[in-house]
Amino acid sequence: MSGGDGRRDGLTDGWVRAGLLAAVVIGAFAEVGTPHRHYGWLVNAFALAAVGVVGAAAALGSEAAAPPARQRDRPERGPRPDATAPVCRFVAAPAVSTAQPGRPRPFLRERPTDLSVPRFGEGARAQGYPWLLPERTVQNGIAADEARVGALTIRAASVVGPGHRCGQPAEPRQDSYRIGRSPDSRYAIVAVADGLSSAAWSDIGATAASSQAVTLLREQIEAVGFDRLDVKALYGRVAESIAAHAAGRGVGTSHLATVLITAVIAEPDANGVARAWVGWLGDSSAWTLDPRVPLWQFSAGEAKDRAAAVVSNEVAGRLPDTPHLAVDGYVTLAAGAALALVTDGIGDAWADRAGNVNEYFANAWRSPVPATRFTADVGFDAPQCLDDRTAVVVWNGSGT
Numbered sequence: 001m002s003g004g005d006g007r008r009d010g011l012t013d014g015w016v017r018a019g020l021l022a023a024v025v026i027g028a029f030a031e032v033g034t035p036h037r038h039y040g041w042l043v044n045a046f047a048l049a050a051v052g053v054v055g056a057a058a059a060l061g062s063e064a065a066a067p068p069a070r071q072r073d074r075p076e077r078g079p080r081p082d083a084t085a086p087v088c089r090f091v092a093a094p095a096v097s098t099a100q101p102g103r104p105r106p107f108l109r110e111r112p113t114d115l116s117v118p119r120f121g122e123g124a125r126a127q128g129y130p131w132l133l134p135e136r137t138v139q140n141g142i143a144a145d146e147a148r149v150g151a152l153t154i155r156a157a158s159v160v161g162p163g164h165r166c167g168q169p170a171e172p173r174q175d176s177y178r179i180g181r182s183p184d185s186r187y188a189i190v191a192v193a194d195g196l197s198s199a200a201w202s203d204i205g206a207t208a209a210s211s212q213a214v215t216l217l218r219e220q221i222e223a224v225g226f227d228r229l230d231v232k233a234l235y236g237r238v239a240e241s242i243a244a245h246a247a248g249r250g251v252g253t254s255h256l257a258t259v260l261i262t263a264v265i266a267e268p269d270a271n272g273v274a275r276a277w278v279g280w281l282g283d284s285s286a287w288t289l290d291p292r293v294p295l296w297q298f299s300a301g302e303a304k305d306r307a308a309a310v311v312s313n314e315v316a317g318r319l320p321d322t323p324h325l326a327v328d329g330y331v332t333l334a335a336g337a338a339l340a341l342v343t344d345g346i347g348d349a350w351a352d353r354a355g356n357v358n359e360y361f362a363n364a365w366r367s368p369v370p371a372t373r374f375t376a377d378v379g380f381d382a383p384q385c386l387d388d389r390t391a392v393v394v395w396n397g398s399g400t
Helices: 002-033 040-077 200-225 231-251 344-351 357-364 371-378
Strands: 143-151 153-159 175-181 186-195 260-267 273-281 285-289 298-299 327-333 338-340 389-396
Touching: 143 175, 143 371, 153 175, 153 186, 153 298, 153 371, 175 200, 175 389, 186 200, 186 338, 186 389, 200 231, 200 260, 231 260, 231 273, 260 285, 260 338, 260 389, 273 285, 273 298, 273 338, 285 327, 285 344, 298 327, 298 344, 327 338, 338 344, 344 389, 371 389
Parallel strands: none
Antiparallel strands: 143 153, 153 389, 175 186, 186 260, 260 273, 273 327, 285 298, 285 338, 338 389
């Protein structure tokens, strides 16, 4: 309706301007054609000037009126949007008052779901929250490696847990691992540490423990040989290193508390069988995988009593306070078998027979996978699995 009215208004205005212009032109010619006794030339000049001014005004008026008329026509050329339907609506977060803007908070599934990460059941709510940064400078939230030492194939990854990376403030990755080898590549060396959540600087303690353990094990192999590795001496010296870090920071040793599990895997013998020495203190664990059996089997570490009404996370031993509680043993790996050293962020999920996490990892890691795939697996999404996750897997051979 408004478009038709506009067109009629523009037409009426145009006829008025045309009539006015015609009247002025006729009057001017009449005036010019009439003889004057005095100043005839001046009268003629004014008449012609009037014609020019009125003509210009009519032309400018027509141009100025044209755009509004065209603009009024545009809404009629297409369907009008429904005034009741919002063009865009954000539904992930509640409305925040503009007078007092609230502090940004993470909302569930604000990040796109990572399809490369295996998900079990309904997953964990924290898995979908944004990753936040701790207040101080810390180690990376993700670490990964792949390597070959003689006939042994290694994959390693450590990922900060969902419960640590989305809090306010966020916590650092308190797990740490190191991998190494003997100078002659006859032995692969692995250390995995898990800092205690109750310790303010546990990430520093875990990093110091894993790094120092690999260095000291290399020294022991060269000094006394694989069959005479001394777990008490090893963990005692690691404890001294952590205590020195605590003293350097001016804090008590309990602030750097960590557990530690270590392994030395020898090259396979003539029959393709490899032996591995494992030493541990705390609730990290070692697991073995027979390629013919789709299940990781617990082999070493501090097993939790899962028959109890409440599964306790209390750690019997820790560094640097109780290195004398460290124990060790040897395991055997047939050709194609694998040894995994994991923190309880993975070990607890594997030990839970109610789920199928163990079975999934037994099939996924039956043979070595690329480090990117291995890291994605370590970042799995499962209910109540919120802790940091670290796994170092050594296959006897290619694992095929």
